[in-house]
Amino acid sequence: MYYKKLVGKQVYLSPMDLKNEVEIMTKWMNEDEDIAHFNGFYDSLMGEEKVEALLTKWNEGPYLFSIVHKETDTFMGHVSLFNADSHQQYITLGIYLAKEYRHMGYGKEAMQLVIDFMFNTQRYHAIHIEVFSYNTHALEVYKKLGFKECGRWHKARYHMGESHDVILMELFRDK
16 A cells, blocks of 8 residues: 655655565566666566565665555655765665656656655755666756766676766755
8 A cells, every 4th residue: 555655746655565566576677677777686586585575675774665656556666765874964866667657757756756855854965876877868867856976986887798887976955
């Protein structure tokens, strides 16, 4: 069951519904090339038990939201915040969205809801993102949201026979 914790025009963010999501996430992690490639699951065999353990671990972090379609209550993906440093007031953001919901503005809206929540409710100072250089669509979306590149780990990600940079990005509350 999902709860409308943060509500936008097209999506809302809810606490995760583990029972509902394990089977769906197992399918995505094994069959959706983009999620498997962009999130590091390509070289793993992800059975339901392993996915359930992974989701349970993620859910123990400070913030893990399910992205849910506002009209249909359909699970669409996750947006999570981790590596929280409440003393320094920064946190790292990660997102993935099912293939059929990409390039429609859902991910951008979900991220904006989280950014507003972290800056205006939780009073964090900065949000960080790590993105693989081959994920060009994500880079464009992050830039539209105001994230700026602040560094790179050169050739830090081996993917599909090539080494790629990991791009570090940041967004500050006072933009």
